[in-house]
Amino acid sequence: DSGVTQTPKHLITATGQRVTLRCSPRSGDLSVYWYQQSLDQGLQFLIQYYNGEERAKGNILERFSAQQFPDLHSELNLSSLELGDSALYFCASSVGTSGGVRQYFGPGTRLTVL
Amino acid sequence: AQTVTQSQPEMSVQEAETVTLSCTYDTSENNYYLFWYKQPPSRQMILVIRQEAYKQQNATENRFSVNFQKAAKSFSLKISDSQLGDTAMYFCAFMKGSNTGTASKLTFGTGTRLQVTL
Secondary structure, three states: OOOOEEEOOEEEEOOOOOEEEEEEOOOOOOEEEEEEEEOOOEEEEEEEEEOOEEEEEOOOOOOEEEEEOOOOOEEEEEOOOOHHHOEEEEEEEEOHHHOEOOOEEOOOEEEEEO | OOEEEOOOOEEEEEOOOOEEEOOEEEOOOOOEEEEEEEEOOOOOOEEEEEEEOOOOOOOEEOOEEEEEEOOOOEEEEEEOOOOHHHOEEEEEEEEEOOOOOEOOOEEEOOOEEEEEEO
16 A cells, blocks of 8 residues: 555546546655556656645646645546546655655546546 | 657566566656556556666665666666566656655656566
8 A cells, every 4th residue: 555545446427527536645745746547648647746836747638637735635637528538547646855756656546438 | 858668568477487678768867767667457556666877786676676777778677586476567667856856757668568477
């Protein structure tokens, strides 16, 4: 168990809908990362938050947005869903300014868009 | 931008044998980290081993070791005494280093599917 939790585990929805994925980092970790794993694109970085602020952005679509709350949990919002958004979405956390480069991955949320 | 290449989509090894998974990367950075992650059928991402670019000594973790060739930008993973539980997808990943020693985004290769057989 990495200490990172993600909910829900599975999500099935229809095209055009909007969903929210939730991530709780390990206790004390300030940074949260979101990754998408799909058959087409492989594993790719979406976005990073550090202590509530956006720190880095990757190949995140404009239909996607994220935020990190004061209690450090993070949410990834996916809107106007398309079939191609079906993927496994991982959240990872790391310790931030106290050092350490290891990222701890959550179990992922599997999104299926029908 | 950094790229990570894994040229072996699939590999197979017999139990108790040794197997080597290849990874090459491209970067202009001098300060970086390299990782191997294992993804079993459960889909959980598990860190196998990590290498700091400034360290010449190859990292080892029990049955897992790496051959880090900085000049050649090569980072292969050797699994000794392979076990059935090693069956998984293996991803090589790159992380740019920072002045503060903190983490940043991971750039992954496409993965190598390893099957360990009896």
